[in-house]
Amino acid sequence: MNSTVTGKLTPYRIISGIILAILTVFLVFPLYWIFTGSVKTAADINTPTPQWFPTNPTWANYEKLFSNPAGLWLFNTIFIAVVAMLLTCITASMAGYVLAKKRFYGKAFIFSAIICAMALPKQVILIPLLKEMSALHLHDTLWAVILPTVGWPFGVFLMKQFSEGIPNEMLEAARIDGAGEVRTFVQIILPMVKPGIGALAIFTFITAWNDYFMQLIMLTKNTSLTISLGIANLQAEMATDFGLIMAGAAVAAIPILAVFLMFQKYFTQGIAMGAVKG
Amino acid sequence: MTTSAIKKPLKQKGPSKRSTVLGISQAEARRETISAYLFLLPFLVVFVGFVLIPMVMCLWTSFFDSTMAREDIFVGFGNYIKMFQDEIFWKALMNTALIVVVAVPTVTAFSLWVASAIYKMKGAACSFFRCVFYLPVVTGTVAVTVVWKWMFNNYYGIVNYIAKGTGLIENNVNWLGNEKTAIWCIILILFTTSIGQPIVLYVSALGNVDASLVEAAEVDGATRLQTFWKIMWPQITPTTLYILVITTINSFQCFALIQLLTSGGPNHSTDTIMYYIYYKAFKLYEYGYGNAMGVILAIVIALFSALQFKVAGKRD
Structure with missing residues (x-):
């Protein structure tokens, strides 16, 4: 996470790294959800417990x-x-x-x-x-x-x-x-x-x-x-x-x-x- | 008439550009004007035809009761008076204001923070983050919106699953169907699609801050925070103002999100001016009324843009 120029691990750096990581997940996740959702079957989508990774990928959609x-x-x-x-x-x-x-x-x-x-x-x-x-x-x-x-x-x-x-x-x-x-x-x-x-x-x-x-x-x-x-x-x-x-x-x-x-x-x-x- | 109008700017620039001023004859000036217009012609045709004329028409029609398949009836300021008595218009205005007031400071503060965290990183890392934050902008509102609609879904949405799993809520919440929560969902999505451009702008502005000043401050024992507020902040103020203005304008124009997610509902709790114009003009065919609201929106936005141009002009 730490690739800044001076490179010392301060608490501020650690916290900012964590926030950056969370923001990244937050912005990239919808894209991930589009692509994985597009190859899931209807049964895998319409469940209250989401399937994090498509187990039965299909091109039907x-x-x-x-x-x-x-x-x-x-x-x-x-x-x-x-x-x-x-x-x-x-x-x-x-x-x-x-x-x-x-x-x-x-x-x-x-x-x-x-x-x-x-x-x-x-x-x-x-x-x-x-x-x-x-x-x-x-x-x-x-x-x-x-x-x-x-x-x-x-x-x-x-x-x-x-x-x-x-x-x-x-x-x-x-x-x-x-x-x-x-x-x-x-x-x-x-x-x-x-x-x-x-x-x-x-x-x-x-x-x-x-x-x-x-x-x-x-x-x-x-x-x-x-x-x-x-x-x-x-x-x-x-x-x-x-x-x-x-x-x-x-x-x-x-x-x-x-x-x-x-x-x-x-x-x-x-x-x-x-x-x-x- | 013509020659004096042309010569004036020439004279003003005279001292610095010797070669072009001396020896430009009237015939040459005319030739230059003709060739300039030939270069401008393709743009001017589409600009006048499909931008300027519709703009004038928008103002003109706002004084008429205008709808489909019937002659327009002149109503003077009738549409404007109606607007100020229209409760839903006021509600839409308040919602738009809420979106602006919440989204603009959050987007600006977050993008400044992200930019200051990434601008010193090595090339690849910096481009990676810039790219990540720009992705939702490029992906397109419709694609981003439909996936959020699924994620916010009452039964199959991942938001409810996570919120229940972490104990934030006990029962499923119908996020987009609830008057209290719907507008906040919209603001959240607007946030994800709005921070890309400010981050790019801030990264380039922070990169241009005079490094010797920052070093001098550090040598003098200034803390990071002091260096930021005393040295860097004043230098990036023009960028901040620009970002404030464009984010405000973008938030004012928030439309696709609302049309796709809630259609202004439930009970007009997510109507914005832009959506209400669409609803009145293209669903109920009240063209005159829609245009009147468009004129008001245009005036508000033009004021913000004027502010931006003024700020931009000052920097030179």
């Missing part, structure tokens, strides 16, 4: 889950997260660069609109957004979730912060060498803001994957649901089939956990940079 169109739900979720991520990275890096490095008429106005929008909670626009999406015949399509996610201004704000670090001399040099705007952006700006794009990509992916409220309002057909919505519906219909619901939770959690663990570094960097700069 997963079979049942995928007979609901869970595969399709998973595809929908991946589609939403990937497309929202790509579009956000493209639009935000372009807009962020211009807002950081160019001077043009209306810039202050646009930037204050972005700041104001960022200060407001996303959920309050859902009621008008639903009407708008219905009018555009986008309701119950995946685009109804993707487009507002891409329009959310946080990404532009983050990319503006990153673009400000680019030295003006580099842009001058590119201009003198006769590089056009597009070439300057692709060959000089993009490589320099790569860490920012990495952070934004994983942030958008996770947000879009988990944006339950938006999905709940915009998607209603069984074939256009996301995996989160699917589990929520299963829970509403079959409240006590915990094995099935845990299988759903596991299927929803595994891909996003994998993405997080792979790109963890970008993510923590992004939080620290984007946030602390405010």
Whole structure:
């Protein structure tokens, strides 16, 4: 437990180690319970005495889950997260660069609109957004979730912060060498803001994957649901089939956990940079 | 008009950036504006279309009695007046306030404590803990919530089993079906999904504290606690304020937990503003009323955000 720099075993250290261990168990246990619960039989789940480790593991819950169109739900979720991520990275890096490095008429106005929008909670626009999406015949399509996610201004704000670090001399040099705007952006700006794009990509992916409220309002057909919505519906219909619901939770959690663990570094960097700069 | 507006900022920045100011002609400025807007265009289309317009519509519709399949009727401030006479709205407001008042200090204090315990650890150990505390955030509210719902279950839940085993309770408690306990369960789960981000922020803030000051204090014989409060605490205050603000905003917006666990029940004891808006707008189709509550919530949250921007601006 004791891996601190000075490494002396004081009572404070022992107590803090114990509290850390308890907190860790407390936060990791629900995940353990999802995964073990998903392979337990109904008989092993519906007992007042919990079974700490699955003794008769079974795939039955997963079979049942995928007979609901869970595969399709998973595809929908991946589609939403990937497309929202790509579009956000493209639009935000372009807009962020211009807002950081160019001077043009209306810039202050646009930037204050972005700041104001960022200060407001996303959920309050859902009621008008639903009407708008219905009018555009986008309701119950995946685009109804993707487009507002891409329009959310946080990404532009983050990319503006990153673009400000680019030295003006580099842009001058590119201009003198006769590089056009597009070439300057692709060959000089993009490589320099790569860490920012990495952070934004994983942030958008996770947000879009988990944006339950938006999905709940915009998607209603069984074939256009996301995996989160699917589990929520299963829970509403079959409240006590915990094995099935845990299988759903596991299927929803595994891909996003994998993405997080792979790109963890970008993510923590992004939080620290984007946030602390405010 | 156009040129003067463009030249002003140029003049202000003039002394420090010689090369860009001299020799920028009017034609060049126009060219630059056009190319800037071409770069902005893709973002602006979605931003205006799917964020700004709905925001304006939210404010606009809040002055109407608006529902499905019928023309809106103008009611002026009717929705707002109705809100202040609506007992359930007040109850939801009180519940939201309770969640904020309990969750925000606990989350902040705990995350500061955890961060101070782990930030000096060797690389792998520190990332391990940061990762553990971030897991519930990444796993997603729905997956986390459904497993807690099972754990709190009256008959098959592990919480009752452990609480009975350790003698805390004698008979099974219906945690989520009881007016007194339900909201505390929600706060507990909210806590587990809220501490990840503050811990990451604190770890990086504590890592940036000037080490020579800390060493100097230790040489002068300051105790650990003194060093913390006198040297480190002032330096991480901006991070603390930021964490207070984002945790407050997140707690205000607590929705999925409630929709999935209790649907606001029993007897409205777990209604929050966000859930009540959802209930009125999307279950009872009272769009105008829902929007009016949304406007109030937005104002409250905007005030907190403004505070945060002010604090952030001061640091530069």
